Amino acid sequence: MALKSRSVTSDGKRVMTMEEFKRWLKKFDADKDGQISKSELREAIHATGGRFGMWKSRRGIRAADANGNGFIDDGEMNNLVEFAEKHLGVRIVQF
Template structure:
């Protein structure tokens, strides 16, 4: 059985304190669906803003506007189920990740 061994040639103080892992498409989709507060299968700008704040965006309002611009194909001001894939692609492209 392999055991982790202290390696004196590695300066462990210089290793990152946190590791960032990208969220999967399904994880992002589930997070966005969680913020559909009224369960109408659409995400409003306000719901998107809350979702992006949860994801750690420092500018969730602007991020919500950009997401609508990228994913709202019919320009009705909501992300519907058919537009969810584009929303997820946008979130992946801008690099949302989880810290472990």
């Protein structure tokens, strides 16, 4: 499940819109409950070639999970942008 995007920046980050990012991340929603769990986020990290998936997924959940239930739902996806830009090699742009 490679990241697909329009272009790649000079620092190697893939450029995508928030909607493209959400669609890509939802591919890892293994149980199709509409939420991203820590293990599902770990799979996304590994799919981008990232290392330390367990540690990074724990940090990503903490960074994005506004209601503290341990999952990232659609309303919390925007909270994940900074994490994604740092650890998933993407740059989220507004079009």
